[in-house]
Amino acid sequence: MTMQETDTKSAAAGAKAFPGSDSRRYNYFEPKGRKATHYEDVTVDVQPDPERYLLQNWIISFGDGTPTYSKDWTALKCMDWHGFRAPDQEWERTHYQRQSTIVGMIQNVVENARRAGAPQRFDKAWVAVLQNHVGAFKHAEYGLGTALMRAQRYGYTQMVNNAILTNASYKLRFAQDLTLYLAEVGSDIGGFDLDAGKAHWLDDPIWQPCREAVEHIRAATDFLEQYFAVNLVFEPLVGELFRSGFVMQVAAAQNDFSTPSVISAAEADYERNLANAVELFALLLRDPAHGEDNRTMLQSWFTHHGGLAVKAALQLQPLWSLPRVKAASFADAFERARDRVAAIGREIGIDADLPALPPVEVGQVATPAATAAAVTDAAAE
Numbered sequence: 001m002t003m004q005e006t007d008t009k010s011a012a013a014g015a016k017a018f019p020g021s022d023s024r025r026y027n028y029f030e031p032k033g034r035k036a037t038h039y040e041d042v043t044v045d046v047q048p049d050p051e052r053y054l055l056q057n058w059i060i061s062f063g064d065g066t067p068t069y070s071k072d073w074t075a076l077k078c079m080d081w082h083g084f085r086a087p088d089q090e091w092e093r094t095h096y097q098r099q100s101t102i103v104g105m106i107q108n109v110v111e112n113a114r115r116a117g118a119p120q121r122f123d124k125a126w127v128a129v130l131q132n133h134v135g136a137f138k139h140a141e142y143g144l145g146t147a148l149m150r151a152q153r154y155g156y157t158q159m160v161n162n163a164i165l166t167n168a169s170y171k172l173r174f175a176q177d178l179t180l181y182l183a184e185v186g187s188d189i190g191g192f193d194l195d196a197g198k199a200h201w202l203d204d205p206i207w208q209p210c211r212e213a214v215e216h217i218r219a220a221t222d223f224l225e226q227y228f229a230v231n232l233v234f235e236p237l238v239g240e241l242f243r244s245g246f247v248m249q250v251a252a253a254q255n256d257f258s259t260p261s262v263i264s265a266a267e268a269d270y271e272r273n274l275a276n277a278v279e280l281f282a283l284l285l286r287d288p289a290h291g292e293d294n295r296t297m298l299q300s301w302f303t304h305h306g307g308l309a310v311k312a313a314l315q316l317q318p319l320w321s322l323p324r325v326k327a328a329s330f331a332d333a334f335e336r337a338r339d340r341v342a343a344i345g346r347e348i349g350i351d352a353d354l355p356a357l358p359p360v361e362v363g364q365v366a367t368p369a370a371t372a373a374a375v376t377d378a379a380a381e
Contacts, residue, residue: 032085039089044082047158052082073154074224075297077290081156084283086163087275095166099173102265106177110184113258119188125324126254127189130182133319134259135197136207137242138178141266143214144230144239145171151223163276164227170269181262206319209312210238216308228298229305231277232348235270236340237309238316243267245333246319253327278347285349298350306341310354313337331357 029044031037036044049069050057058067071077090098113119122130148168155161186192201207217229244267248260284294313334320330338354345352 039091042091074222076224076284076294078287084159088272090166109261119185121255123254131196132200136201138175139201142175147218147226151226154223167273174266209315213308213312225301233305233309237337238312241313241337249328250323253325281348
């Protein structure tokens with residue numbers, strides 16, 4: 001063994017000179033911009049690997065020989081996983097600060113609404129929607145949050161892990177937001193059943209395809225499939241459809257001005273999560289060695305999860321007829337969701353175009369199952 005080989009394999013301090021090791025600015029990584037941001041300083045290479053600095057290979061491994069972190073935990077491949085930077089630039093401190101700000105905002109909204117006696121002025125039909133269906137939707141948010149909580153462990157770099165972990169945190173916080181908000185509303189409205197949402201989530205036919213879609217995401221064994229299915233499929237086709245296309249559009253017409261404020265926090269969360277996800281998957285599809293294989297895999301994931309999400313979205317259609325004052329239509333909301341997911345697909349580089357809803361004659365009843373089957377077939381093509 002030569003002296004050079006000994007130096008290269010040694011983990012002793014000073015055994016190897018790293019790029020920038022003589023600089024007091026600690027520029028040991030390549031920043032995305034002209035200079036490193038605070039986010040990069042506290043995130044990049046916090047989780048090192050044998051390709052960067054772990055000269056003695058992984059320090060620990062699982063009993064079957066699997067290393068601490070493995071590139072085989074996802075079917076997607078990348079020549080440089082360390083090239084990803086989250087557009088929201090979020091790290092531990094900024095994440096806690098933003099979460100605290102959101103919680104404080106929601107508390108102020110709830111306290112002001114209760115002080116003004118707002119819940120007693122909600123339309124009675126709308127109270128039932130809040131109790132049964134907003135109460136059901138919080139379980140979807142919780143399910144997605146727990147799926148992402150598992151997924152974040154498997155990212156090969158700290159930057160990927162951070163983006164998925166903050167996504168999980170936002171989902172779990174919003175599920176809690178809805179739970180606490182409905183409890184506050186229920187304390188001012190007689191007969192409000194806080195357990196009704198769970199019953200509808202488990203047994204109401206309206207919510208069963210949504211449950212199926214969430215459970216397929218949770219059952220996926222590829223962590224990036226879970227991240228993709230949540231942010232690029234379920235969220236635009238089901239999450240936004242319900243939150244923005246239904247609750248936020250309809251609530252004010254039912255004398256409810258507080259619920260949209262609570263829901264708006266989740267819409268802002270999603271914009272950040274979507275930006276992070278688009279950045280990551282666009283990077284993977286631009287990869288010079290693996291881009292086309294990654295595109296094929298994402299397309300197959302979209303076919304599977306897209307069919308389930310469309311089925312779930314169409315089964316929610318009866319909700320738009322429940323409020324006494326009709327302030328929005330399902331057809332318009334679904335069309336916006338369809339356009340949204342297609343635009344996201346174009347941004348990362350996959351075909352996410354879905355067929356429009358078939359025209360329904362006056363007096364006819366829409367057939368969600370048939371439309372979902374047509375959409376699934378189109379996506380498969």
